[in-house]
Amino acid sequence: MFIPHDPFFDMDRKFSIYYDVIAVFAFILGGGNLLRVHLNKVYQKRTDWKYSIVTVAGFFLMLIAGLFKLGVHAYVQEGVQFSRWAADFQGTESLFKYLYDCTFQPLQSTMFSLLAFFVASASYRAFRAKTLEATILLIAAFVILIRPTPLGYYLTFWLPDQLSFLKVGNLSTWILAVPNMVGQRAIMIGIALGIVSTSMRLILGIERGYLGGES
Amino acid sequence: MGDAETKLTLIEKLGRVDRRIVFLVMGLAVLIPLLVHYTTMIPASPIVQNMFDKVESLPPGAKVLISFDYGPSTAPENQPMATSITRHCLEKGLRIYMISLWATGPRQAMELIDEVIKPEFPNTKDGVDWVHLGFKAGGQGLINTLLADFRAMYTTDVNGVSVDKIPMMEGVKSLKDLDLIYCIGSGQPGNKEWIQFAGDPGHIPVGGGTTAVMAPQLYPYYPKQTVGLLGGLQGAAEYEAALIARYPKYKDMSRVASEKMGPQVSAHLVIAAFIILGNVTFLIERRRRRKA
């Protein structure tokens, strides 16, 4: 990265590719670990072990459907016949796509949408103007929240042009572009310095925690 | 005295509503506007308008990379962004290269192809005006590779056609051969990684959209490192408004973001009401405790 000439430039390019490939093995490792944990749970009949059967069954169903391209057919492209193994594993007729559409997609979407309810509950129960700092947070959040609403319009539409910067729409834009940007920038600089120092420690061998302890 | 005590008890009750009632009110605030099809248009803010103007300034034939870095969990926010940018690009005759850093991205790209590109732009061709290259693992490592050698990772498109046989891949050897990188992101890897690993080192214009959760964190990159940013569903609705202002024909087409802003607005009002209610009851109780 520091030396953009060969052979280092070529090494950088190759190592990027190797990193990408090794990342996939990490996915396989994750799947293997999941199986190990849940099969252990079933074997030892620990709490909620019956649900682990559901996990393992869902895992194998999806895995077999995808790895063996179930439901996928051979196809012809530009007059050339291709085998089913060359076809898209997520093609319209595949079992893998079907399972994705009726299980993975609704489950993932719904899990995330639950957060809307908890955010509402948190706004009501925990969001209190107890200190000056909390009040600043509250005001900033409130202005951002009411910006797209009729309340945001009617609260300040009557302000004269000289005070148009206080209208909710303009105020919201300013809050995002100035104080929010400054706060995020300060956090970003702090994180960048932390990453740089950690990277230095890793490169120099001072930090070895990722190796999992001495042996 | 009795009325004051009753009133205070009512205040206490309002401050301690069961959370399931809160959930129910929230659910109704989203459900009712959907049932009555309440829609709202939001004018583009400067950061969204800048993104629009950048795409608008590109000449026909310019190469735009769209990275689908999201999945079904954030599709309600991100898919409308994909729809708007695709309409804008194809309207202007720009060439679209679709890739993904997320394994769930290709399905979203396919949905876009089936629901927007094929029905609305039937004269455009796969491989000539747009191409779907699919997902590759690696995140920032992939971006690094693509910046140096695009074809080292993408040897075929999702249909197995070799990139050497795809007309619009001619002359595309690295990300530097592209005119704009448009990332539709929802986390990591996403917009930040495209800026850090492609935009800054390769001096390639980067822009895009992201979920509302991530949007405030990307403001420091604007305007020098990202040309613009669509933040959440509101950002998508603003881009739709900008597109309609420039190309009025899209007013009669499906405008998913604007249609979904109706429930957004009512839910925001409910949350604002909950915040006010929670704080009013808190302040009254605190004053009562201080008097006591």
Add this chain to the structure above:
Amino acid sequence: MFTSHLAASIGMWIAGLLTLMIFSFLYKDNPFYKFAEHLFVGVSAAYWMVVGFWTTLVPNLIAQLWPSHMGNFVPSAVGRRPDIWYVIPLVFGILMLMRLSPKANWFSRWAMAFVIGFAAGTNFTRYIQSDFVSQIYSSIEPLYTRGLSVMGTIGDVFSKVIIVGGLLSALIYFYFSKEHKGTFGRAARLGIWVLMAAFGATFGYTVMARISLLTGRMDFLIKWIGGIFT
């Protein structure tokens, strides 16, 4: 078979029922929610494995090492010469998988070392450039911009003072090696206010994000239940 009308209807019902099972958690934790949650864990792990296998392992590893044998799977690999350098990621990948073995998991340290080292090297330069130098460069702008009205100029100057002053104050707040007293403490307090404004904006946008997701699911439920009655 999986594109037939019957399959689509069954799929819609499965998706609808799973959605309601997840939403049942809002009332309280229950077996239906646990079933759906555990199913999600298994299905998503397999999804990532399958996608990684067919999109990266097959075309970018196996087809690079044995192109002549992979013609059925990756037609474009036919006629290519094997690239022997791809043995390196193959070996590292297998070493990574050794982590599953209690006796041989120390082999995975070699793969981890490569991955961590590569990430440290690339992050080092990228974060310095994008998240440090560029951010400081973007913060220092000329105080006066020509062509603005009087009110516009006042607002612009005010904003730029906030940007520089607020950034310095927030960075001072993050400096914990010196006690936050006196002028230093007052500057740190100003930094906290700036950070609170940022967190408030983040909260507002987070609310927006969550509601968007809920809108998506409600829309699906309306279509599903509406489809039952029409």
